[in-house]
Each structure stands twice: as C-alpha cells, then as structure tokens.
Amino acid sequence: MSSKETARPPGLRPGGRAGEEAGATAEPGARPEALAGGPGPRPSAGAGRSRAAGSGGAAAPRRAGRLDRQTAAAWVLILPFVLLFLAFTAGPVLGSLGMSFTDIRQRDLRTPFSVNGVGFGNYVKAFQDETFRKAAFNTAYFVVIGVPLTLVVALAAAVLLDRGVKRFQALFKVGYYLPVVTSIVAIAVIWRFVLAPDSGLLNTVLGWVGIDGPNWLASKTWAMPSLIAMAVWRNFGSAMIIFLAGLQGIPQSVEEAGQIDGASSWQRFRYLIMPLLRPTILFTSVTTGIGYLQFFEEPFVMTQGGPLDSTISVSMYTYNQFGFGNYGLATAMAYILFVVIAVITFIQFRLLREK
Amino acid sequence: MRRTWWIYLIGVLGLVAVAAPFLWMVLGSFKTQGELLRVPPTWWPQDATTQNYNDLFSKANFPRYFVNSTLVALVVTAGNLTFCSMIGYALAKLRFKGRNALFVLVMATLMIPGMVTFVPLFVLVTNAGLANSYPGLILPFLVSPFGVFLMRQFFLGLPDDLMDAGRVDGSGELGIFARIMLPLTRPALATLGILTFLGSWNNFLWPLVIAQTEDKYTLPVALALYSTGQNAQNYGLLMAGAVVVVLPVLVMFLAFQRHVTKGIAITGLK
Numbered sequence: 001m002s003s004k005e006t007a008r009p010p011g012l013r014p015g016g017r018a019g020e021e022a023g024a025t026a027e028p029g030a031r032p033e034a035l036a037g038g039p040g041p042r043p044s045a046g047a048g049r050s051r052a053a054g055s056g057g058a059a060a061p062r063r064a065g066r067l068d069r070q071t072a073a074a075w076v077l078i079l080p081f082v083l084l085f086l087a088f089t090a091g092p093v094l095g096s097l098g099m100s101f102t103d104i105r106q107r108d109l110r111t112p113f114s115v116n117g118v119g120f121g122n123y124v125k126a127f128q129d130e131t132f133r134k135a136a137f138n139t140a141y142f143v144v145i146g147v148p149l150t151l152v153v154a155l156a157a158a159v160l161l162d163r164g165v166k167r168f169q170a171l172f173k174v175g176y177y178l179p180v181v182t183s184i185v186a187i188a189v190i191w192r193f194v195l196a197p198d199s200g201l202l203n204t205v206l207g208w209v210g211i212d213g214p215n216w217l218a219s220k221t222w223a224m225p226s227l228i229a230m231a232v233w234r235n236f237g238s239a240m241i242i243f244l245a246g247l248q249g250i251p252q253s254v255e256e257a258g259q260i261d262g263a264s265s266w267q268r269f270r271y272l273i274m275p276l277l278r279p280t281i282l283f284t285s286v287t288t289g290i291g292y293l294q295f296f297e298e299p300f301v302m303t304q305g306g307p308l309d310s311t312i313s314v315s316m317y318t319y320n321q322f323g324f325g326n327y328g329l330a331t332a333m334a335y336i337l338f339v340v341i342a343v344i345t346f347i348q349f350r351l352l353r354e355k
Numbered sequence: 356m357r358r359t360w361w362i363y364l365i366g367v368l369g370l371v372a373v374a375a376p377f378l379w380m381v382l383g384s385f386k387t388q389g390e391l392l393r394v395p396p397t398w399w400p401q402d403a404t405t406q407n408y409n410d411l412f413s414k415a416n417f418p419r420y421f422v423n424s425t426l427v428a429l430v431v432t433a434g435n436l437t438f439c440s441m442i443g444y445a446l447a448k449l450r451f452k453g454r455n456a457l458f459v460l461v462m463a464t465l466m467i468p469g470m471v472t473f474v475p476l477f478v479l480v481t482n483a484g485l486a487n488s489y490p491g492l493i494l495p496f497l498v499s500p501f502g503v504f505l506m507r508q509f510f511l512g513l514p515d516d517l518m519d520a521g522r523v524d525g526s527g528e529l530g531i532f533a534r535i536m537l538p539l540t541r542p543a544l545a546t547l548g549i550l551t552f553l554g555s556w557n558n559f560l561w562p563l564v565i566a567q568t569e570d571k572y573t574l575p576v577a578l579a580l581y582s583t584g585q586n587a588q589n590y591g592l593l594m595a596g597a598v599v600v601v602l603p604v605l606v607m608f609l610a611f612q613r614h615v616t617k618g619i620a621i622t623g624l625k
Contacts, residue, residue: 069527069528070449070450070451070528071449071450071451071452072528073445073449073527073528073529073532074445074449074450074451074454075451076529077441077442077444077445077449077529077532078441078442078445078446078457080437080438080441080442080498081438081439081441081442081498081503082442082457084438084494084497084498085461085464085498087479087494088472088476088479088494088495089464089467089472090460090464091475091479092471092472092473092474092475092476092479093464093467093471093472095475095478095479096471096472096474096475098475099474099475099478109478109481109482157369160362160365160366160369161366164359164362164363164366165362165363165366172366172369172370173616174609174612175369175370175373175374176369176370176373177612177615177616178373178374178377178605178608179373181553181557181604181605181608181615182557182600182601182604182605183556183557183559183574183575183578183600183601183604184557184559184575185557185559185575185578185579185582185600186575186578186596186597186600186601187376187601188582189578189579189582189593189594189596189597190376190377190379190380190594190597191376192582193379193380193383193391193590193593193594194375194376194379198394199391199392199393199394199395199396200396201375201376201379201396204395204396207395233372233373233376237373241616290466290468293468294468294469294470296470296559296560297559297579300579300583301579301582301583304583315468315470318470319470319560322473322474322477322564327474327478330474331471331474331475334468334470334471334473334474335471337468337470337471338467338468338470338471341466341468342466345466
C-alpha cells in the first residue's frame with residue numbers, strides 16, 4: 001500500500017501513480033544503453049582480474065564467478081524490499097482478491113480461514129446496491145469533469161510561465177505548486193470555511209460583484225462541483241510542473257518555423273506544440289485520473305458523502321462498508337475500483353498513443 | 356512589451372487564488388468563535404487571540420499527534436532511503452536472474468489503489484498484534500515502488516567505470532555500492548527523502564484505520580476526526596489545527612523545493 005498523498009494525490013494523492021510511460025518521459029537525455037535496461041558486461045574489468053590470476057585461459061569461468069558475486073550481492077540488496085513487498089503489498093493484493101469471494105466479516109478477524117466462499121456474491125451485491133451505484137456515478141462525475149479541468153488549468157499555467165513570465169518564474173512555479181504538498185485533510189477543512197454559506201470567503205467575494213452564492217456543500221447540485229473545484233485548485237500544480245518540463249524540451253526552432261509560415265500563435269500552439277506534448281498529456285492524464293478515481297478525503301471531511309449521498313465516492317463507500325465490518329463486500333468494491341482503474345489507464349494509453 | 360503586463364496580472368491573480376485559502380486559514384486561527392461566525396466576515400482579526408492554539412495544545416492533544424506524525428514520517432523516510440536505494444542499485448547496476456521481472460512487478464504496483472490492500476492489511480496487522488502501534492503505522496510504508504523507480508533511474512545515469520575501478524581495487528560488490536556509488540546519489544536521496552516525508556506526513560487512510568486510540572493518532576487523523584466529531588463547529592480550533600498540519604510541510608517544501616521539482620523532472624511522477 002503506497003501512500004496516495006504523495007501520489008495524488010495526492011495527493012497526488014497524491015498520488016498520481018503510474019509507471020509504465022515514465023521511463024520514456026523521464027530522462028530524455030539518458031544513454032541508450034541505460035534505457036535498454038542496464039550495462040552489458042565490461043570486458044576490461046574481466047581482463048584486469050585475469051591478469052592478477054596469472055592465467056588468460058581462466059577468463060570465462062572467472063567472469064562467471066564475478067556474475068555469481070553480483071547475484072549474491074543483488075540478493076542481499078533486494079531482500080529487505082522483497083520481504084516487505086511480499087508481506088505488505090503482494091500478499092494483501094492477493095488476500096484482498098481472495099476475501100472478495102468470501103463472506104468474511106469483522107467477527108471473523110481472528111479466524112480468517114473459518115469463513116465461507118460465496119463466489120461472486122459480493123460483486124453481485126455491490127452492483128445491486130443503489131448507494132454503490134450512486135457512488136460509482138459520483139466518482140465518474142468527479143473524474144470526467146475534474147481530470148480535463150485540472151489538465152487545462154495546468155497547461156494554461158505552464159504556457160503562461162513558459163512563454164510570458166520570465167521574471168520571478170520560480171516564484172510563480174513554487175506558488176502554484178504549494179497546495180500539492182499540503183495535507184488533503186487540512187485543505188478540506190480550510191475549504192469548508194471558504195465555502196461556508198454566509199461567513200465564507202467565496203460567497204463574500206461573489207457578493208462584491210452582486211452574486212448571491214448558494215450554500216455550496218449543503219446543495220445537492222453544488223456540492224460535487226465544489227469538491228471538483230477544490231481538487232483542481234489543489235492538484236493542477238503537479239501536472240503544471242510536468243507540462244513545464246515538456247514545454248521546455250521543445251526547441252525554439254519549432255515555433256520559429258511556424259512563425260515563418262505565418263501561423264497565428266493559437267495555430268502554432270494547437271498544431272505544433274500540442275502534438276509534441278502528447279506523451280506528457282498522456283502521462284499527466286493517467287496519473288491524475290488514477291488519483292481522482294480514488295478520491296476519499298474530500299467527501300470524508302467536507303460532506304461525509306452528503307447531502308443525500310450526492311458526493312459519496314467509491315473509495316468512501318468502500319471505507320464505510322469496512323467500518324460496518326463487511327470485509328468481503330468492501331474488498332469486492334475495492335477490486336471493482338481496481339479493475340476500472342486498470343481498464344481506464346489502458347484505454348487512455350490506446351487513445352493518446354501516437355496515431 | 357505591451358502584452359507582458361496582463362500576463363503578469365493573470366499570473367498574480369492565480370497566485371492570489373492559490374494563496375487566499377491559506378491566508379484565510381492563518382488569519383482565522385487567530386479569531387474568536389464569535390468573529391468567525393460574523394456576517395459579513397472580517398478579513399483581519401478584530402481582537403486577535405491565541406486561545407485556539409492554547410486549546411489545541413492543552414485541551415486537545417496536538418503535541419502528541421505532532422510527535423506521532425514526526426516519528427512515523429522519520430522512520431518511514433529512513434526505511435525508504437535505505438531499502439529503495441539498495442534495490443534501486445541492484446535493478447540498475449547488477450546482473451541477476453529475474454531482474455526485469457522484479458522491476459516490472461514493482462512498476463505494476465504503482466497502479467494499485469490503497470483501497471485494494473487496506474482491508475487484508477488490516478487483518479494481517481491486527482492478527483500480528485500490531486494494531487494501534489507504531490510498527491503497525493510504519494511497517495507497510497517502509498518501501499515504496501515510487502522510491503525504487505526514482506533510485507533506479509538515478510543509478511542508471513551513473514557510469515559503470517566507477518564500479519569497475521572499485522572491482523580492480525579489490526572492493527566487494529556491497530562495498531562498491533555503499534562506499535562508491537551510494538554517496539554519488541545524494542541529490543536523489545534528498546529528493547526521495549523530502550517526498551517520502553511529505554507523503555507520510557499527509558498520509559490519511561491507513562493511520563485512520565490502524566490508530567484506534569487518541570495516543571496513536573497522527574495529525575491528519577486527529578484533524579479529520581475533530582472536524583467531523585463533536586468539535587465540528589469549533590471553527591477556530593479547526594483552523595489552528597489545519598495551520599499545525601500545513602505549516603511544517605510548507606516550510607519544509609520552501610526550504611527544499613529545488614529537490615522536489617527536480618525529482619518530478621527525474622521521474623515524471625510525484
């Protein structure tokens with residue numbers, strides 16, 4: 001279980017966390033051999049050793065001996081990770097799958113092997129549960145609106161910093177990134193006061209321009225958009241940094257070529273810059289999407305899922321089922337979320353991969 | 356030249372939008388309950404008070420939560436620095452059977468939501484007698500796939516000649532790792548350290564389920580439970596609590612921000 005907050009999401013959470021494409025975007029300047037997965041054997045080192053041994057003919061077994069030593073050292077170095085990984089990640093992932101097919105409840109905690117298998121019963125129960133379907137809808141709402149909005153704001157901020165703001169660029173960059181490193185719980189507590197109906201900051205500012213703001217978090221219509229706005233506010237800095245790195249990797253000559261051809265600045269951005277940013281957009285949409293699909297703290301602190309379940313998320317409902325002691329049902333719901341995350345990540349890769 | 360002023364204006368308005376809730380929090384933490392409920396709200400505290408902080412540190416047990424958060428974050432960070440650099444080096448620089456399979460496996464787990472593992476993890480940790488204990492809070496986070504990835508990427512960029520030179524000098528493989536290669540990764544270790552500390556400090560779901568009595572709460576757990584429990588209407592206390600949760604990471608981030616943004620550039624991940 002890795003922390004979502006680093007990731008998002010996390011808080012990135014968190015968390016954004018997705019690995020596959022990272023190798024490609026990570027180190028544009030990396031040596032080809034490094035990307036290919038590591039060093040080949042170096043003949044020079046073997047030669048040095050065999051001279052010390054005084055026998056040129058023994059070079060081959062000696063190199064094998066060196067490899068054995070490497071293997072032994074590698075085992076020592078990976079052992080702590082492997083043990084912790086098996087116990088606290090791989091084991092629970094499989095355990096969760098197993099539990100999702102059983103009727104395990106809180107009272108079975110001390111005797112996890114005395115429970116009965118129920119096949120796909122928990123999955124059926126989850127899909128038949130109206131609140132779960134509501135939670136799935138809310139999560140989709142949050143992701144479908146929230147991810148594009150976050151990326152658009154992040155890209156706009158990145159372009160603003162890359163093209164317009166030359167002086168104090170670092171100050172702006174750090175400023176926009178600040179909310180990303182702060183606790184979602186604390187942010188959610190603060191935003192509850194920002195969004196308060198009468199004494200809140202937002203409605204006061206809206207009042208200056210003659211708008212009578214609603215009671216945001218108590219409204220079935222406005223609660224979810226409020227959570228989305230807060231998520232965009234908190235997370236856009238993370239994608240912005242990645243976009244900024246992507247933009248700075250595009251050579252000036254690309255824009256100059258467009259200028260010579262008489263393209264307007266919007267055309268240059270749309271037809272020259274955007275296609276070159278495709279891998280970056282893919283990466284940020286995957287990480288942001290994974291984080292948003294798991295949103296949990298926001299409704300937990302700000303609305304407790306209300307009003308009338310209008311902001312309850314799959315993660316939060318899963319947590320509630322855990323709280324009720326329905327461990328089998330909770331793990332089934334978590335696995336449904338897991339499968340959805342995997343499928344959506346896969347689709348994003350297919351959609352945004354080079355045409 | 357003419358168009359730069361409005362670009363800066365937009366930039367500054369953006370900064371104001373980002374900073375305003377934080378300012379609201381800090382100023383609010385010095386207001387009395389009565390003033391916090393006033394309509395229209397005051398911006399600057401009319402009669403500034405430190406009562407909220409006094410309550411936080413006397414009535415509520417925030418010093419304890421602060422110590423818990425710090426302790427957990429420090430141990431988790433130390434574990435990640437040690438274990439992730441070890442396996443990161445092995446994955447980048449040593450040849451052994453199953454290396455690629457191991458790497459793919461680690462990367463695949465980046466995608467797994469915390470929600471998927473926490474129920475069986477809870478059963479496991481409870482049955483091991485570690486519920487509501489520091490080891491229970493710490494052990495599941497001692498390594499992270501993100502850390503492995505970051506350290507591997509960094510080690511890949513170091514030249515192999517250094518290792519070969521060490522071998523010629525008769526150093527063992529582990530000596531080469533510890534004495535020659537590891538000291539060169541200081542920038543990556545700084546990045547991993549700061550990101551891990553921030554992640555642990557802000558971590559919520561696991562401490563929420565495993566810390567069952569007040570004396571084991573971390574700051575986010577305490578703040579969340581205060582904000583949804585009987586103190587939900589005690590606005591000043593919650594604002595001050597949010598300050599205590601947020602301020603240390605803001606200071607830390609501003610001090611080390613170069614390492615944070617560099618780490619994102621190295622890995623593309625946060």
